Amino acid sequence: MQAANFFEALSNVLPPDCIKTAAEDMRPYECDGLSMYRALPKCVALPENEAQLAAVVKLCHAHRIPIVARGAGTGLSGGAMPDPNALLLSTAKMMRILDVDPLACTARVQPGVRNLAISEAVAVHGLYYAPDPSSQIACTIGGNVAENSGGVHCLKYGLTVHNVRKLRVVLMTGEIIEVGSDSLDSVAPGGYDVLALMIGSEGLLGIVTEVTVKLTPKPQLAQVAMASFASVEAAGAAVGAIIAAGIIPGGLEMMDRIATEAVEGFVHAGYDLTAEAILLCESDGTPEEVADEIARVSDVLRQAGATDIKVSQNEAERLRYWSGRKNAFPATGRISPDYYCMDGTIPRKELPRVLNEIARLSGKYGLRCANVFHAGDGNLHPLIMFDANVPGELERAEEFGAEVLELCVEVGGTITGEHGVGIEKINQMCVQFSPKELTRMHEIKHAFDEHTLLNPGKAVPTLHRCAEFGKMRVTRGKPMPFAELERF
Amino acid sequence: MTIETWQAQIKQAAARGGKLAIRGSGSKAFCSPPASPTAVLLDIRAHAGVVEYEPNELVIVVRTGTALAEVERVMTAAGQMLAFEAPHFGPGATIGGALASGLSGPRRPYAGALRDFVLGCKVVDGKGEHLAFGGKVMKNVAGFDVARLLAGSHGTFGVLTEVAFKCLPLPQSQQTRVFELGAEDAVVAMNRWYAAANPITASVWVGGRLYVRLAGAEPAVRLAATNLGGEALADDARWWRDWREQGHPFFAASDASSPLIRVSCKATAAFGDLGNGAEKQAIDWGGAQRWLRASSVALPAIREWARANGGFAQVFRGAAHEGERVSPLPAALVGVQQKLKQSFDPYGVFPNL
Numbered sequence: 052m053q054a055a056n057f058f059e060a061l062s063n064v065l066p067p068d069c070i071k072t073a074a075e076d077m078r079p080y081e082c083d084g085l086s087m088y089r090a091l092p093k094c095v096a097l098p099e100n101e102a103q104l105a106a107v108v109k110l111c112h113a114h115r116i117p118i119v120a121r122g123a124g125t126g127l128s129g130g131a132m133p134d135p136n137a138l139l140l141s142t143a144k145m146m147r148i149l150d151v152d153p154l155a156c157t158a159r160v161q162p163g164v165r166n167l168a169i170s171e172a173v174a175v176h177g178l179y180y181a182p183d184p185s186s187q188i189a190c191t192i193g194g195n196v197a198e199n200s201g202g203v204h205c206l207k208y209g210l211t212v213h214n215v216r217k218l219r220v221v222l223m224t225g226e227i228i229e230v231g232s233d234s235l236d237s238v239a240p241g242g243y244d245v246l247a248l249m250i251g252s253e254g255l256l257g258i259v260t261e262v263t264v265k266l267t268p269k270p271q272l273a274q275v276a277m278a279s280f281a282s283v284e285a286a287g288a289a290v291g292a293i294i295a296a297g298i299i300p301g302g303l304e305m306m307d308r309i310a311t312e313a314v315e316g317f318v319h320a321g322y323d324l325t326a327e328a329i330l331l332c333e334s335d336g337t338p339e340e341v342a343d344e345i346a347r348v349s350d351v352l353r354q355a356g357a358t359d360i361k362v363s364q365n366e367a368e369r370l371r372y373w374s375g376r377k378n379a380f381p382a383t384g385r386i387s388p389d390y391y392c393m394d395g396t397i398p399r400k401e402l403p404r405v406l407n408e409i410a411r412l413s414g415k416y417g418l419r420c421a422n423v424f425h426a427g428d429g430n431l432h433p434l435i436m437f438d439a440n441v442p443g444e445l446e447r448a449e450e451f452g453a454e455v456l457e458l459c460v461e462v463g464g465t466i467t468g469e470h471g472v473g474i475e476k477i478n479q480m481c482v483q484f485s486p487k488e489l490t491r492m493h494e495i496k497h498a499f500d501e502h503t504l505l506n507p508g509k510a511v512p513t514l515h516r517c518a519e520f521g522k523m524r525v526t527r528g529k530p531m532p533f534a535e536l537e538r539f
Numbered sequence: 540m541t542i543e544t545w546q547a548q549i550k551q552a553a554a555r556g557g558k559l560a561i562r563g564s565g566s567k568a569f570c571s572p573p574a575s576p577t578a579v580l581l582d583i584r585a586h587a588g589v590v591e592y593e594p595n596e597l598v599i600v601v602r603t604g605t606a607l608a609e610v611e612r613v614m615t616a617a618g619q620m621l622a623f624e625a626p627h628f629g630p631g632a633t634i635g636g637a638l639a640s641g642l643s644g645p646r647r648p649y650a651g652a653l654r655d656f657v658l659g660c661k662v663v664d665g666k667g668e669h670l671a672f673g674g675k676v677m678k679n680v681a682g683f684d685v686a687r688l689l690a691g692s693h694g695t696f697g698v699l700t701e702v703a704f705k706c707l708p709l710p711q712s713q714q715t716r717v718f719e720l721g722a723e724d725a726v727v728a729m730n731r732w733y734a735a736a737n738p739i740t741a742s743v744w745v746g747g748r749l750y751v752r753l754a755g756a757e758p759a760v761r762l763a764a765t766n767l768g769g770e771a772l773a774d775d776a777r778w779w780r781d782w783r784e785q786g787h788p789f790f791a792a793s794d795a796s797s798p799l800i801r802v803s804c805k806a807t808a809a810f811g812d813l814g815n816g817a818e819k820q821a822i823d824w825g826g827a828q829r830w831l832r833a834s835s836v837a838l839p840a841i842r843e844w845a846r847a848n849g850g851f852a853q854v855f856r857g858a859a860h861e862g863e864r865v866s867p868l869p870a871a872l873v874g875v876q877q878k879l880k881q882s883f884d885p886y887g888v889f890p891n892l
């Protein structure tokens with residue numbers, strides 16, 4: 052099919068201001084939050100509603116033109132990175148909150164609605180949308196669904212998958228399906244849980260055009276305890292001790308000293324800079340419940356060797372303690388020209404071992420690394436600092452990162468807890484899964500997208516790619532993890 | 540060894556057009572897709588045992604043939620629970636049966652469904668391949684979330700061999716308040732009290748009474764009990780167990796001549812007199828699950844009501860045929876489902892959903 056025909060057809064389904072083809076107009080879309088990977092798309096389409104979006108998809112299907120969906124482009128794994136042969140489908144013009152049902156505690160929104168905008172819109176009803184990625188001012192619910200994003204409160208309140216009731220999805224054929232329901236069942240009797248499968252599918256199975264989210268009643272009170280520790284190991288052990296005491300805090304986050312120092316220079320959150328690590332532990336509920344839990348948490352923290360404990364005395368102080376954690380990424384961006392954020396998850400008991408190993412690797416590669424993470428979930432975010440203008444540093448940072456991810460798999464964890472595989476961790480997928488599982492994932496993709504037009508090359512590696520990666524690793528002379536497993 | 544045997548058996552069936560059906564204790568056979576009459580049974584109870592349980596990690600990994608009661612015993616001893624409160628529906632219920640049927644109990648609206656707690660799952664599929672999806676950590680977005688897709692797949696994709704669940708601590712304290720209330724008011728109360736951030740973990744209206752279970756930190760439970768009022772229910776743990784197991788008199792003698800219809804709907808849907816009399820209906824899950832003792836001739840009208848109220852209806856016990864148990868799905872979704880089935884079970888060794 053001639054390209055001219057495609058563009059002509061596209062201009063029949065979208066208003067002129069919803070199509071961008073000039074390089075300078077497409078520049079803002081050339082990368083997501085993983086800015087080292089860049090490309091210009093074939094064109095950018097910004098449909099204003101579901102009907103237009105479905106028409107674009109159908110057209111691409113007919114012309115066999117791939118599609119990369121994009122929300123706000125805050126993704127950290129290159130999921131929304133354009134492909135020169137693909138149309139970039141932005142949901143930026145679909146940002147209406149369609150309906151709020153305060154009694155049923157649900158809201159129905161378009162995919163381009165920002166995560167925080169939902170909580171803001173329902174605050175008058177004493178409700179909020181629980182998953183709160185640090186990027187929540189900017190990231191969209193469509194992106195959250197595609198990545199199964201988490202936040203600092205997800206140990207207690209769950210990830211995106213636990214807080215989405217229903218989706219409308221445009222399949223690659225242009226057909227529209229609804230998955231989930233307005234009841235509590237994610238499937239009709241006789242159905243498979245396609246809702247669960249869609250969440251975290253990184254734009255590979257369909258384009259989400261409407262999301263019904265579950266809203267959570269705002270707790271009457273939240274307070275955060277901030278504890279200082281003389282070592283990262285001690286802080287890690289304290290996390291286990293809190294869980295062992297039968298407490299599931301509203302949030303449980305850790306930062307090491309490199310991170311707190313970076314943050315203090317940026318937002319003045321009041322962190323103890325003499326501590327090697329700090330823990331933020333939030334308690335929420337009724338005032339009685341919070342008082343009781345904070346007392347128990349403080350006891351556990353003290354017994355675990357906390358050198359200092361401060362408890363927020365009012366909402367402003369609580370927000371200030373959190374502001375540091377929520378701004379840890381940009382703060383790191385201020386002390387280093389570039390940083391690379393990793394996202395492995397490990398069993399909590401492996402925290403000391405993995406953190407020590409990260410420190411060793413930091414020495415080996417000669418790159419600083421700050422650790423900021425969702426400690427309660429064992430979800431690590433090592434921030435590897437480098438300078439892309441220094442020849443070789445980017446490559447070193449990537450190798451450092453790859454070693455960290457492979458270590459996560461080795462200790463029984465995963466290469467990504469919430470940021471997704473995208474293009475970034477595609478090689479490490481070959482470490483985590485055997486060819487059998489990867490083949491099954493390709494088959495699942497084909498059940499939705501027969502011609503592999505949705506976000507091709509992302510999230511699930513081809514076996515060929517794994518074979519190439521395997522060879523490369525062997526020649527690098529490192530032992531392969533799971534060397535006993537079958538490889539092509 | 541068991542797994543290798545199953546793999547061989549499945550490969551053989553696949554090669555010869557044979558049929559297999561997976562079975563634990565058979566406690567949930569009444570709500571599962573029927574096996575082919577020629578099917579050979581695979582008994583998952585041969586594959587039992589807790590593989591790994593570290594309470595501090597909030598994760599339990601078990602072989603699917605393990606008795607649900609055994610899993611609960613081990614977890615209770617460590618002060619934890621499977622928060623979705625899986626119904627057993629029989630003394631020998633296995634964790635694999637719970638997983639495959641995907642059913643959740645009274646705590647579902649407040650804690651989440653079974654699939655919400657699945658962290659990882661292994662399956663021997665219809666090609667005899669043993670595959671592992673997900674893992675045993677709290678957060679994992681590597682690849683498609685196949686582990687949750689396997690939950691509730693009713694043995695149609697293959698033999699689920701191992702599962703990792705997220706565990707939660709048992710609540711510090713619990714009590715149940717009972718209110719004399721009409722059905723309409725009960726629906727409103729259930730929804731209002733939840734939205735007002737009360738520590739509710741179950742709510743059921745049956746026989747003119749609303750039962751609200753409060754659980755959590757002791758001070759919060761005490762305060763909520765005072766605020767909400769009502770009467771305390773003696774031995775409430777037992778009442779809720781009976782309710783979950785459908786041992787309550789409301790469920791008595793459900794069979795084809797007197798079926799039990801399950802309606803899943805929006806929690807706030809106003810009471811609909813679908814069973815010809817309020818005593819023929821019970822309201823569960825904070826309003827989102829309604830049980831009816833009604834004849835299946837009423838099913839089309841009940842389905843219409845359920846659809847208009849955001850959900851579905853099915854005959855849960857006593858279905859005369861598959862059409863009463865499963866809901867018709869839209870064509871585009873049927874296409875996707877068939878291809879999913881095709882990829883796991885291309886030779887049709889296992890039953891259809």
Ligand SMILES: Cc1cc2nc3c(=O)[nH]c(=O)nc-3n(C[C@H](O)[C@H](O)[C@H](O)COP(=O)(O)OP(=O)(O)OC[C@H]3O[C@@H](n4cnc5c(N)ncnc54)[C@H](O)[C@@H]3O)c2cc1C
Nearest residue numbers: 122123124125126130185191193194195197200201254259
């Ligand atoms: C400073 C910073 C902090 C962050 N903190 C967190 C955090 O705490 N927790 C966390 O989980 N993540 C975090 N992230 C990562 C990121 O914000 C999330 O992954 C977010 O969900 C991405 O949303 P987005 O709208 O920007 O999506 P994009 O980056 O635009 O897209 C992400 C993926 O979603 C797909 N997609 C987008 N819209 C749709 C749609 N409608 N239908 C189908 N597919 C679609 C894209 O193709 C792509 O694969 C952070 C990022 C930054 C920059």
